[in-house]
Each structure stands twice: as structure tokens, then as C-alpha cells.
Amino acid sequence: MKKIAVLTSGGDAPGMNACIRAVVRTALYHHIEVIGFKHGYEGLINDECVQLVHQSVANIIQRGGTILKASRSLRFKTEEGMQQALNNLQKHHIEGLVVIGGDGTFAGAIALSKKTNIPIVGCPGTIDNDLVGTDFTIGYDTAINTVIEAVDKIRDTAESHDRVFIVEVMGRDAGLIALRSGIGSGAEAILIPETKNDTQKLIERLSKSRKNKSSKIIIVAEGDESGGAYQVAEKVKKQFPQLDVRVSILGHIQRGGSPTCMERVNASLMGYNAVQALIAKKQSVMIGIVNKQVSYTPFEKAIKHIEDLNPDMLQMMEILSM
Numbered sequence: 492m493k494k495i496a497v498l499t500s501g502g503d504a505p506g507m508n509a510c511i512r513a514v515v516r517t518a519l520y521h522h523i524e525v526i527g528f529k530h531g532y533e534g535l536i537n538d539e540c541v542q543l544v545h546q547s548v549a550n551i552i553q554r555g556g557t558i559l560k561a562s563r564s565l566r567f568k569t570e571e572g573m574q575q576a577l578n579n580l581q582k583h584h585i586e587g588l589v590v591i592g593g594d595g596t597f598a599g600a601i602a603l604s605k606k607t608n609i610p611i612v613g614c615p616g617t618i619d620n621d622l623v624g625t626d627f628t629i630g631y632d633t634a635i636n637t638v639i640e641a642v643d644k645i646r647d648t649a650e651s652h653d654r655v656f657i658v659e660v661m662g663r664d665a666g667l668i669a670l671r672s673g674i675g676s677g678a679e680a681i682l683i684p685e686t687k688n689d690t691q692k693l694i695e696r697l698s699k700s701r702k703n704k705s706s707k708i709i710i711v712a713e714g715d716e717s718g719g720a721y722q723v724a725e726k727v728k729k730q731f732p733q734l735d736v737r738v739s740i741l742g743h744i745q746r747g748g749s750p751t752c753m754e755r756v757n758a759s760l761m762g763y764n765a766v767q768a769l770i771a772k773k774q775s776v777m778i779g780i781v782n783k784q785v786s787y788t789p790f791e792k793a794i795k796h797i798e799d800l801n802p803d804m805l806q807m808m809e810i811l812s813m
């Protein structure tokens with residue numbers, strides 16, 4: 492293998508840079524040339540690429556975002572776009588491709604792999620942690636730490652004013668950010684897409700909750716069936732007019748910031764192993780870390796969202812937030 496390419500696609504995630512750095516330096520160690528396509532699959536179509544050398548990835552391990560930039564490419568879903576991408580891979584004599592991203596990225600990789608023999612290996616990069624085959628995706632740890640830092644601050648003011656705060660976090664299809672940050676911030680309840688009738692359960696819970704609790708934090712995943720924090724706040728206010736309710740939507744701050752140490756180490760391990768996997772002739776697999784061991788999950792399996800969250804975590808959340 493003489494030359495590979497790397498790209499980051501979908502929503503960016505803290506730790507992607509650490510992963511790119513590991514891909515580049517591992518490849519160069521093995522005397523493999525590396526180019527980076529910018530803006531994900533869109534850059535592959537537009538032939539927007541850069542040569543990556545040791546210096547190109549210096550001083551990026553601590554930076555959020557992605558130096559290669561990212562996008563959600565609609566053109567890559569068309570015959571024309573795909574063909575253009577294939578032409579560019581051939582033009583640059585690419586013998587292996589590393590894609591860093593989430594389920595959309597891997598769905599794109601599956602489509603691409605049906606049209607070419609160039610092996611593709613993936614690294615899980617999404618703050619949502621909604622991929623099968625890894626304990627933590629790149630970005631998740633930093634995002635949940637950002638959330639608890641924000642919620643701790645909200646708790647200070649909530650406590651001073653005896654208020655209820657409905658905090659909306661990211662997670663279009665998955666409640667994993669809400670679950671872990673809910674436990675970590677001592678939230679009173681979480682509302683997530685994986686469980687049903689959460690708003691009704693919340694109302695029941697609030698009517699039974701300890702009278703001497705002055706503040707309450709409710710975490711809602713954006714993809715919850717309730718429709719989001721404003722809708723939940725409306726229902727809570729209607730049921731409990733005496734409560735002073737406020738809404739806080741954390742939004743895209745969850746996607747930025749300097750990656751945590753765990754993130755940097757995991758992302759480095761994944762990037763390093765992605766190149767080793769290409770050298771070992773593996774293809775169409777996502778590199779993950781499960782119980783501290785490197786694992787390889789076929790793209791088709793990786794993109795199946797975890798439907799049922801760990802019930803122990805959910806039960807613990809309920810007991811501890813009494």
C-alpha cells in the first residue's frame with residue numbers, strides 16, 4: 492500500500508483531529524503517503540484535497556472541530572456524485588480510505604464500497620455515541636462533559652430561585668448524551684427517544700417528588716417524542732402552575748471544545764488501528780474500542796442504532812434522583 496486518503500464527514504466531533512493525526516503519522520511511519528479530502532464526501536466529489544505530512548497534523552491533538560472540515564453531502568447520494576468521487580480516488584491512485592464520522596458517513600462508505608475495490612475503514616466520530624461496536628464514539632466524552640459543566644451552572648441559578656429547568660441536549664435519534672449527562676449532573680429525570688411516554692412519567696414523578704427539593708433539572712434529548720424542551724415545559728406548567736419553569740437549549744456548544752484526555756487517547760487508538768487494519772487488508776469495518784480492546788464491526792452492523800439502553804443505567808438514574 493503506497494497511498495491512502497482520509498476524510499471527516501457528517502457533524503464534526505471533538506477528537507476528530509486527534510484521529511486524523513494518528514492516521515497520518517501511522518501511515519507515514521509505514522511509508523504510506525496520505526492525502527486528506529476536505530468537507531467529507533463533498534470534497535471527494537470536488538477533488539478538494541491536501542497532502543498531509545507530519546507537520547500538517549502538528550499542534551492539533553488539543554483542538555476541537557476538524558482541520559479537514561466536514562459536511563453532509565447530498566450529492567454523494569446521486570449516481571453522478573458517486574461516480575465523480577470514484578474518478579477522484581482513481582486519479583490520485585488511492586489504495587485505501589479512512590472515513591471518520593457517524594452513521595451517515597458509514598452509509599456513504601457502504602454505497603461507495605459497492606462500486607470499488609478500494610478498501611474503506613471507518614472510525615466512529617459523532618457526539619451522539621449511537622453506533623454499535625464501540626463503547627465510546629469520538630466526541631461523546633467531550634460532549635457529555637460540556638453538558639454537565641453547563642448543567643452544573645444552570646443548577647446554581649435554579650437552586651437560588653427554586654426553579655425547574657428543562658434542558659435540551661443533542662441526540663436526534665439517540666438519548667445517550669441525555670442519559671449519561673443526566674446521571675452525571677444528578678438530573679431529576681431524562682426524556683429520551685428510546686423510551687415511551689416520558690412526559691407523562693415526568694408529570695407523575697414531579698407530583699411525587701420530595702417537597703424540600705428546591706431545584707429540579709430535567710434533561711430532554713432533542714429527538715424525544717415530546718418534541719423538545721419547550722413542549723415539555725408547556726405541559727409541566729399546565730399541570731403545575733405553581734412551579735417556576737425555565738427552558739435552556741444547549742445546542743451546538745456540545746459539538747465544540749477541546750477534547751478530553753480520554754477522547755484524545757481513544758481517537759488516537761482508533762486512527763492508528765484504522766491504518767493497521769488497511770495494511771492487514773481489512774475492509775468495510777468500523778474500528779471501535781470495546782472493553783479496552785480494539786474491535787472491528789462491519790459498517791452494516793455499526794449503523795444499527797442501539798434501540799434499548801442499558802436498563803440498569805435507567806433504573807439507577809431513577810433511584811439516585813429521588
Ligand code: F6P
Nearest residue numbers: 502503617618619661662663713
Ligand atoms: O452530530 C450529531 C448531531 O449532533 C445530532 O445530535 C444533531 O441532531 C445534529 O448533529 C445536528 O447537526 P447539524 O446542526 O449539523 O445539522
